[in-house]
Amino acid sequence: MTPAARLSAAMDVLDRVAAGGNAEQALTQWARASRFAGSGDRAAVRDLVFTALRRRHSHAALGGGESGRALILGALREAGTDPAALFTGEAHAPAPLSAQETAHLARPVALEGTVALDCPDWLAPQLQASLGADFAPVMQALRDRAPxxxxxxxxxxxxxxxxxxxxxxxxxxxxxxxxxxxxxxxxxxxxxxxxxxxxxxxxxxQDAASQALVAALPVRPGQRVLDYCAGGGGKVLALAARARQQLFAHDADPGRMRDLPARAARAGTEVQLLTGPEAAARGPYDLVLLDVPCSGSGAWRRAPEAKWRLTPERLRDLQEIQSEVLDKTMSYVAPGGCLAYATCSVIEAENGARIKAFLAAHPDWRCSFQRRFTPLEGGDGFYLALLTRR
Incomplete structure (x- = not known):
C-alpha cells in the first residue's frame, strides 16, 4: 500500500468507529477485507487510527471536523505534512482537497485548554480536581502511545x-x-x-503499573484467592507467580476468561474458573481482588475511543456498579482477610470517593493502604485500596 492508500484505509476505519464500532474490531474487519495489506500496512493503519483517536479533539480542530477524513487532515497538519501531495484521488489515495478544506487548512488554529490536551470538556473539572497539578501532564501523556x-x-x-x-x-x-x-x-x-x-x-x-498493583497485595503461601473481576486473568496469573496459592477467577462475562486456562498452563499454574453462585459458595477467601468496571481513564492510551464515549450518565452508573460489587463481595472475605479494590481510573469519584462511601456505610471495615499510579510513572493509571475488617 502507498502512504496515501494507508490514509484512506485509516479514514474508513475511523468512520466505522464514529458510527459506534470498536476500534480493534473495525481494524480487524478492514484487515480481513483487505488481504492485499501486508503486516507493515496493517501496523501503519493501526497507528494512524489510534493516534487520531487519542488526539481527536485537537485533530478535529486542526482538520476542520470529526469525520475520518478531517481527523487525518488534522494529523497531517500537526505533523507539518502538506496533504495536497497525498490527497490526489489516484491509486486509492483520498480525494483531492475541497475549497472549504483548503481554506480551513490555510487559517491559523490556536490549540488551547481541553482541545490542546485532548480532554473531554465536561470531564475536565473532575480530572483537574482528581489530579491537581498533575492534570495537564497526565492528559498530555494520554495523547501518546503507551509503552x-x-x-x-x-x-x-x-x-x-x-x-x-x-x-x-x-x-x-x-x-x-x-x-x-x-x-x-x-x-x-x-x-x-x-x-x-x-x-x-x-x-x-502486562502493564507495569498493573504489575506494581499486584506486588502491593498481601500474599502468603497457602492462601485462597479470588480474582472477582478477572477479565483476561493477567492479575491472577501475576499473583500465582508470587506464592503457591489456591486461585479462583470469576468475571461477569465468562467469555473474557476463555484463554485463562491455557495461559495458566503455560505459566505453570492452575486457576479455577467460577460462576457467580460458585464464587459465593466457595468462600470465604483470604484475599478478594476487585478490579472493578470503571471509566478506564488511566488506560485511555490503549482504548482511546473510550475517552470520547464516556458520559456523565455512564460515569454515575459505573460508580453504582463499583459500590454494588464492594457491598456484595465483602461477605466473601475470611476473618483476617483482605478486600482489594482496584480501578484503571484516575478519576477520584471512582477511587477514593468510593472507598469513603464504603467505609461510611460499613464502619467495621478500615482502609489500611491506598496508592494511585498515573501515566507519569510510565505505566497506566491505576488505583488500589486494601480493606480489612476492624
Missing amino acids: VYLRVNTARGDRAAAQASLAAEGIATRPAPLAETALEVTGNERRIRNAQAYRDGLVEL
Missing part, C-alpha cells in the same frame, strides 16, 4: 534470564522501575508472541 511492558514470570525464571532469551530473538528490553518483574520493550515488539520466552510462559504482556 509495551512484559511481566517476568518468576516461577519460570528471573528478569535477567528473560532479557537474555528475548534478546537472542532480537527483542530489545530494559528493566522498568515500577515493578521488579517489569520489562519495557524497546525494539521488535511485534515478535513477542512468537518468542520462546513467551511460548514457554517466562513472560506475559
Whole structure:
C-alpha cells in the first residue's frame, strides 16, 4: 500500500468507529477485507487510527471536523505534512482537497485548554480536581502511545534470564522501575508472541503499573484467592507467580476468561474458573481482588475511543456498579482477610470517593493502604485500596 492508500484505509476505519464500532474490531474487519495489506500496512493503519483517536479533539480542530477524513487532515497538519501531495484521488489515495478544506487548512488554529490536551470538556473539572497539578501532564501523556511492558514470570525464571532469551530473538528490553518483574520493550515488539520466552510462559504482556498493583497485595503461601473481576486473568496469573496459592477467577462475562486456562498452563499454574453462585459458595477467601468496571481513564492510551464515549450518565452508573460489587463481595472475605479494590481510573469519584462511601456505610471495615499510579510513572493509571475488617 502507498502512504496515501494507508490514509484512506485509516479514514474508513475511523468512520466505522464514529458510527459506534470498536476500534480493534473495525481494524480487524478492514484487515480481513483487505488481504492485499501486508503486516507493515496493517501496523501503519493501526497507528494512524489510534493516534487520531487519542488526539481527536485537537485533530478535529486542526482538520476542520470529526469525520475520518478531517481527523487525518488534522494529523497531517500537526505533523507539518502538506496533504495536497497525498490527497490526489489516484491509486486509492483520498480525494483531492475541497475549497472549504483548503481554506480551513490555510487559517491559523490556536490549540488551547481541553482541545490542546485532548480532554473531554465536561470531564475536565473532575480530572483537574482528581489530579491537581498533575492534570495537564497526565492528559498530555494520554495523547501518546503507551509503552509495551512484559511481566517476568518468576516461577519460570528471573528478569535477567528473560532479557537474555528475548534478546537472542532480537527483542530489545530494559528493566522498568515500577515493578521488579517489569520489562519495557524497546525494539521488535511485534515478535513477542512468537518468542520462546513467551511460548514457554517466562513472560506475559502486562502493564507495569498493573504489575506494581499486584506486588502491593498481601500474599502468603497457602492462601485462597479470588480474582472477582478477572477479565483476561493477567492479575491472577501475576499473583500465582508470587506464592503457591489456591486461585479462583470469576468475571461477569465468562467469555473474557476463555484463554485463562491455557495461559495458566503455560505459566505453570492452575486457576479455577467460577460462576457467580460458585464464587459465593466457595468462600470465604483470604484475599478478594476487585478490579472493578470503571471509566478506564488511566488506560485511555490503549482504548482511546473510550475517552470520547464516556458520559456523565455512564460515569454515575459505573460508580453504582463499583459500590454494588464492594457491598456484595465483602461477605466473601475470611476473618483476617483482605478486600482489594482496584480501578484503571484516575478519576477520584471512582477511587477514593468510593472507598469513603464504603467505609461510611460499613464502619467495621478500615482502609489500611491506598496508592494511585498515573501515566507519569510510565505505566497506566491505576488505583488500589486494601480493606480489612476492624
